[in-house]
Amino acid sequence: MHISLSSMIAYSFCHFLIIIVLLGLAIFIQLGTSRSKVEVLPGFEGPLPFKLETGYVGLGESHNDMQVFYYFIKSENDPEKDPLMLWLSGGPGCSSISGLLFQFGPLAFDTDLEEYDETGSLPNLILRPQSWTKVCSIIFVDLPFGTGFSYAKNLTAQRSDWKLVHHTHQFLRKWLSDHPEFISNEFYMGADSYSGIPGPAIVLEISNGNEIGLQPPINLQGYLLGNPITTRKEKNHKIPFAHGMGLISDELYASLQRNCRGEYVDIDSRNELCSRDINYFEECLSKLNVEHILKPCYKDDLPKAREAQWRRSLIQEPQLVPCKHYEDSLSNQWLNYENVRKSLNIREGTIGKWERCYKTDFENQISNSFEFHVNLSAKGYRSLIFSGDHDALVPFISTQAWIRALNYSIVEDWRPWLQQGQVAGYTRTYSNRMSFATVKGSGHIATQYNPEECFTMFTRWIANVPL
Structure with a gap:
């Protein structure tokens, strides 16, 4: 059977389109x-x-x-x-x-x-x-x-x-x-x-x-x-918790109760006495690890081994500032290794620097x-x-x-x-x-x-x- 050149070209083009569609579908399924x-x-x-x-x-x-x-x-x-x-x-x-x-x-x-x-x-x-x-x-x-x-x-x-x-x-x-x-x-x-x-x-x-x-x-x-x-509104219970744990004085707690009337979240801006007491309360807890009040609060991301080193040291004390977590530095370090990403089969080019917590918008x-x-x-x-x-x-x-x-x-x-x-x-x-x-x-x-x-x-x- 004779097949014209134009028919062969049309057939080849259709075959090419089918391949493209199938490849596209395969990529779609893979990405899905x-x-x-x-x-x-x-x-x-x-x-x-x-x-x-x-x-x-x-x-x-x-x-x-x-x-x-x-x-x-x-x-x-x-x-x-x-x-x-x-x-x-x-x-x-x-x-x-x-x-x-x-x-x-x-x-x-x-x-x-x-x-x-x-x-x-x-x-x-x-x-x-x-x-x-x-x-x-x-x-x-x-x-x-x-x-x-x-x-x-x-x-x-x-x-x-x-x-x-x-x-x-x-x-x-x-x-x-x-x-x-x-x-x-x-x-x-x-x-x-x-x-x-x-x-x-x-x-x-x-x-x-x-x-x-x-x-x-x-x-x-x-x-x-x-x-x-x-x-x-967990802060409404954060203050009685802090008092019960001995983190604030009886006098401050009584003043907070009296001036804020049990509402420590939605504070009336005109209530200067309540605002004053809240600021004092925050100052009392400012150097505390609020996620675990028995744990130390360090300037740097420190794993347990480094915490132990600090504890053993009588020469230098760590500076107490808002707490950081050693898990951030460890996980960031590990998951930004190229071989780790390859082992986890991470798609290249989708994520730049990996961070444990994404905190915006x-x-x-x-x-x-x-x-x-x-x-x-x-x-x-x-x-x-x-x-x-x-x-x-x-x-x-x-x-x-x-x-x-x-x-x-x-x-x-x-x-x-x-x-x-x-x-x-x-x-x-x-x-x-x-x-x-x-x-x-x-x-x-x-x-x-x-x-x-x-x-x-x-x-x-x-x-x-x-x-």
């Missing part, structure tokens, strides 16, 4: 969702003894516009049956690597070296024996956009409380679509600090999505929150999260709210206050809970299936300061047994 197994990491000796996956999930009409980065670690026990949890760090805008490396993931930076190398060398990683992945599969997600390795074309337009709620919900359903083997697993939402504001709203949106038949279904069972900001739209707790309690979901009892930033008494305002009857009254025969904190259980627990001697990020106690607390609660 991608995942990779990570078997080794720089700084850790040998292959990882657990299953780590990293990846991106694209959101929005054009998946190229918004890409959510995540770290996923399978349960080291029975991933087919063990619960699945999504963890959202606070900030807003702190990478979930905070939970993975500093709180309850299977890896931690080795900060117990005799001398810590501050020259910029690669930090070492060690195993954390109290990892929650011993009993639970965990997705550590970098949201809101601009956080960690997640990126978007228009960051400012995507950074608000409600955007964070919607994006987390969309991410989870897309992630489960790509991981259908986990659809039947019990699902829990976990968050801490600022994420006490969007966290309960995310849980409620997931629940409402299930009710209207969004796919895939999510086997939602409950949520847990650590030292959560809830009312945005976030819009606060949710005034408080109390009503979300009310709705979730009515739906019967389990919840665990826990607080380090030496946190002056979000004091445990502020958390107790809003829980008490839910007005649910007490099923099991205030009692100590134990870890290895010792009091690890105190707990109370309510009829709405909510448990409140303090972690004795701990601070704002209780999972970081007291990993053993928090591991015991979590493994009991996730197994639905009393603390």
Whole structure:
């Protein structure tokens, strides 16, 4: 059969177009969702003894516009049956690597070296024996956009409380679509600090999505929150907490009560006496580590080993200024190594300098999260709210206050809970299936300061047994 030259050219052109379309579709799919197994990491000796996956999930009409980065670690026990949890760090805008490396993931930076190398060398990683992945599969997600390795074309337009709620919900359903083997697993939402504001709203949106038949279904069972900001008026309890801990005098506390009448957040600018007392109060706490009042507050980012060196030194005392965190310098150092990014399969050119917390242009739209707790309690979901009892930033008494305002009857009254025969904190259980627990001697990020106690607390609660 004779084929004309023009027909051959037309056929070749069509064939070329098909190839281009298929290549474009392949790139689109790749950018929409991608995942990779990570078997080794720089700084850790040998292959990882657990299953780590990293990846991106694209959101929005054009998946190229918004890409959510995540770290996923399978349960080291029975991933087919063990619960699945999504963890959202606070900030807003702190990478979930905070939970993975500093709180309850299977890896931690080795900060117990005799001398810590501050020259910029690669930090070492060690195993954390109290990892929650011993009993639970965990997705550590970098949201809101601009956080960690997640990126978007228009960051400012995507950074608000409600955007964070919607994006987390969309991410989870897309992630489960790509991981259908986990659809039947019990699902829990976990968050801490600022994420006490969007966290309960995310849980409620997931629940409402299930009710209207969004796919895939999510086997939602409950949520847990650590030292959560809830009312945005935590300062009203920060002052009585400071008095109870002996941080301010009886006379100043009495004057604050008298002049401010219990309202320390929305202060009338004309109330000069209250403003004077507030300024004095702030001065009293200005050199204190408000996230953990028992811990020192240093000028520089110092790991534990350097803290110990300072303590041993009788020659020079560290200058006390607004506190910095050694985890910032360690994680920034590690995640800005090119080989680390290659191991984590980070897309080249998407993120410049990595920083643990992204702190700009976030819009606060949710005034408080109390009503979300009310709705979730009515739906019967389990919840665990826990607080380090030496946190002056979000004091445990502020958390107790809003829980008490839910007005649910007490099923099991205030009692100590134990870890290895010792009091690890105190707990109370309510009829709405909510448990409140303090972690004795701990601070704002209780999972970081007291990993053993928090591991015991979590493994009991996730197994639905009393603390």
